[in-house]
Amino acid sequence: MESITCEFQQAGIRSHPLANGLAIGYRSRATTAVSLFECSNSGGVYRSTGAALSNIIERGVDEPGLSIRALPGFVLSVSINGQLEYLSPDILRYTGKLPQDIQSDWSDCVHPDDVERCGKLWTQVPASTESVEAEIRLRRHDGSYRWFRAAVRAIRDSAAGAIRFCAVAWDVEDRVRAQLALEAQAKRLRLIVDTIPGSVWQVGREGLEYLNRFTIEYTGKRAEELIDPGWQEVLHPDDIEHFRNTWLETVNKRAPLSIEFRLRRHDGVFRWFRTQGTEIRADGGEVTGWVGVDIDIDDARRAAEADALRKSERAMRMIIETIPALVWRATPQGHLDYVNPRLMAYTGKTLQQLERSDWSELLHPDDIEATCRILNRCLESGESYALTCRMRNSQGSYRWFEVRADAQRDATGHVAHWYGMHIDIQESRKLQDALRQSQSKLERAAQLATVGELSASIAHEINQPLSAIAANAQACQGWLSRNPANLDKARVSIADIIQDVNGAAVVVKRIRALFKESAPSKELFNVNELIEEVVEFMRYELDRRSIRVELQLKGHSSLTLADRVQIQQVLVNLLQNGADALELSGERARMLLIRSRAEAGDVMVEVCDNGIGFNSADRLFDAFFTTKEDGLGMGLAICRSIIEAHAGRIWAAHNAPHGAIFAFSLPVMSPAHPAAR
Amino acid sequence: MSNPAQAVVAVVDDDPRVLLSLENLLESSGYAVRRYGSAAAFLEDPVLRVIDCLIADVGMPVMDGVELQRLAATKYPELPVMLITGRHELGPAGAMAANNRGIFLKPFDGLELLQAVAAAIQDARRGPVA
Numbered sequence: 003m004e005s006i007t008c009e010f011q012q013a014g015i016r017s018h019p020l021a022n023g024l025a026i027g028y029r030s031r032a033t034t035a036v037s038l039f040e041c042s043n044s045g046g047v048y049r050s051t052g053a054a055l056s057n058i059i060e061r062g063v064d065e066p067g068l069s070i071r072a073l074p075g076f077v078l079s080v081s082i083n084g085q086l087e088y089l090s091p092d093i094l095r096y097t098g099k100l101p102q103d104i105q106s107d108w109s110d111c112v113h114p115d116d117v118e119r120c121g122k123l124w125t126q127v128p129a130s131t132e133s134v135e136a137e138i139r140l141r142r143h144d145g146s147y148r149w150f151r152a153a154v155r156a157i158r159d160s161a162a163g164a165i166r167f168c169a170v171a172w173d174v175e176d177r178v179r180a181q182l183a184l185e186a187q188a189k190r191l192r193l194i195v196d197t198i199p200g201s202v203w204q205v206g207r208e209g210l211e212y213l214n215r216f217t218i219e220y221t222g223k224r225a226e227e228l229i230d231p232g233w234q235e236v237l238h239p240d241d242i243e244h245f246r247n248t249w250l251e252t253v254n255k256r257a258p259l260s261i262e263f264r265l266r267r268h269d270g271v272f273r274w275f276r277t278q279g280t281e282i283r284a285d286g287g288e289v290t291g292w293v294g295v296d297i298d299i300d301d302a303r304r305a306a307e308a309d310a311l312r313k314s315e316r317a318m319r320m321i322i323e324t325i326p327a328l329v330w331r332a333t334p335q336g337h338l339d340y341v342n343p344r345l346m347a348y349t350g351k352t353l354q355q356l357e358r359s360d361w362s363e364l365l366h367p368d369d370i371e372a373t374c375r376i377l378n379r380c381l382e383s384g385e386s387y388a389l390t391c392r393m394r395n396s397q398g399s400y401r402w403f404e405v406r407a408d409a410q411r412d413a414t415g416h417v418a419h420w421y422g423m424h425i426d427i428q429e430s431r432k433l434q435d436a437l438r439q440s441q442s443k444l445e446r447a448a449q450l451a452t453v454g455e456l457s458a459s460i461a462h463e464i465n466q467p468l469s470a471i472a473a474n475a476q477a478c479q480g481w482l483s484r485n486p487a488n489l490d491k492a493r494v495s496i497a498d499i500i501q502d503v504n505g506a507a508v509v510v511k512r513i514r515a516l517f518k519e520s521a522p523s524k525e526l527f528n529v530n531e532l533i534e535e536v537v538e539f540m541r542y543e544l545d546r547r548s549i550r551v552e553l554q555l556k557g558h559s560s561l562t563l564a565d566r567v568q569i570q571q572v573l574v575n576l577l578q579n580g581a582d583a584l585e586l587s588g589e590r591a592r593m594l595l596i597r598s599r600a601e602a603g604d605v606m607v608e609v610c611d612n613g614i615g616f617n618s619a620d621r622l623f624d625a626f627f628t629t630k631e632d633g634l635g636m637g638l639a640i641c642r643s644i645i646e647a648h649a650g651r652i653w654a655a656h657n658a659p660h661g662a663i664f665a666f667s668l669p670v671m672s673p674a675h676p677a678a679r
Numbered sequence: 680m681s682n683p684a685q686a687v688v689a690v691v692d693d694d695p696r697v698l699l700s701l702e703n704l705l706e707s708s709g710y711a712v713r714r715y716g717s718a719a720a721f722l723e724d725p726v727l728r729v730i731d732c733l734i735a736d737v738g739m740p741v742m743d744g745v746e747l748q749r750l751a752a753t754k755y756p757e758l759p760v761m762l763i764t765g766r767h768e769l770g771p772a773g774a775m776a777a778n779n780r781g782i783f784l785k786p787f788d789g790l791e792l793l794q795a796v797a798a799a800i801q802d803a804r805r806g807p808v809a
Contacts, residue, residue: 461765462738462765465765465785465786466694466696466697466765466785467696468785468786469697469700469763469765469785469786469787470694470696470697470699470700471700471786472700472786472787472788472789473697473700473701473703473704473789473792474700474703474704475789476704476707476788476789476790476793477700477703477704477706477707477789478707479707480704480707480708481707484707488707491703491706491707494703495703495707498696498699498700498703501696502696502700505696
């Protein structure tokens, strides 16, 4: 009794835990005028313990400054044998029940789901020295339930132990509701986070703190498996470095995290994700962690890539269609399977027409043979080709084109396609031809002039004594045919003839001396360099005549002491001769083979053609001997004089099965030779 | 040495070998020959009146044969002139050779020259008479 009084006295002071609890659960409707006494009157509850109750009530009322009845919340007291000793009027008002109803079946006032818990509460109390508390729903008189917090404590007296139980309950509906709402919200949030089709994560100062279900299910890894450095196993190897750097930047520079990377799915497939993350700060502004979400952007990225591909395809198509050239593709057999619009526009034919027709019909009749020869050879060998030819346009006129094509090969090395391009070179070709023509005319004129001049001089020098010889011979005949013959005059005439013959011989010697005086300026060089120079120099001419040149050069270390220009003249002459011989060779593929090798102190050069060849080598190197209609017959003679002036040899041989070989040899000079210094 | 019946042929050439051989040739045919080493030497000679025929080399220094032929034609229009040349291709003589039978290309046939000289002298002598 003392104890409870004390308790409630203290309950009046708000510092007591119970009083605090009451204050929390307190609702204003508890300010009621209904007295416990009135309750007992109206209900006549306390049948068996009426005296005891009235005693308590009286005491409660009588205590100065304390009225239990006035306390907010429900208060009740139960004897050790389960008899209600006291019920605060609010209980009756709230439940709408009479004390005896409560005595007979208290569980009727409790939410069915809470009855069990409520029962446990009562069973725990006798053993506990502390108050036992629980939150339960109590049914109001209108049938609705509200949450209450109930606290029960055993009141003991020092001798007998527990003598009664006291209980208080106060309305905590709002708090519980708020809490339930919070719980529901948390659950909803968890549900959202777990259902989001993306990886949600939280990282604290110490490392990974949270991963949503998506991450676990997507990667097939447990959260703890992804703790650093476990995450590296699910990242694409190519992305790890970038990811780490970006993360460090986020942490160190406090930048928002934004990065794309490939994440491995449980089945091993990598998909692109984009992470957006940000830091979490405590109230003081201190960074406590980071939170972010990784969204699967694989499809979008693929779509973007496909879009970019389409765009680049469009751009490529645009280039191919607008490039000022005729572009085509052909099968390994040389059948066209793509042509750009310019090619169609130029030829006036569609791809279908071009596919059906023989494209060589578009070539200039003069170019068909050479072009087809090169094309067929390249189609067979797969080597890329470059040629020039004339092609007919839709109006029927021809223009010059430079054609270049390359084979694209598959993995096995077989030609998969031919790609080619025709570039219109009509204008430059015209210019080039004009230039070439005027140049070669000039050269020819100069050559003719020089040769003419020289031969005229030589002729004059020889003709003078020859005239004198002829006149004297005729005179001698005249003197001898006189009657009588004037033998003295005849003798004098013959003496004159002899003198003039000797004079002519002197002239010839003088001419030879004249040539010897123009001593060649000799230098040391490797003849192979010169061969390459000359072939390059004549490339245009040889290409124009569709002549393939093959070089087989050896003896690169052998040096020759010679007049570079003169040896160059010899090479030009021999190549020119070979090219001329090929011109008349007809169907055969035109080919010049230039070989060189060092041999027994000499360097030997051979120019082999598969042209028309020659019948007899006897007079080939004689001056004025020619098989060409426009030839002077000086070329090989000059070659011979040059080579012989260099202590070399020049000769000709038949090539098998066709053509000729013109060869010369020059002595090899050791660099230690005095002349070489 | 010369007699009135004997025709006189003048030869102008800067090459002494040709000069002497032609003198020999013409003398062997019975002509009197006067030799000159240059066109100027010939033109300065006062005995020109007695010349029946002139043989001149085309290619000579200072004055060539063609020029000499032109000058001679103004002074002595009746004088027949034969040109000889060792240079076949060059100069106006080359062009003239095509249509002038009075040009001989060295080395020429002596007999042809003699026949041409004889014919020319005969024509010239008959000319004034006719």
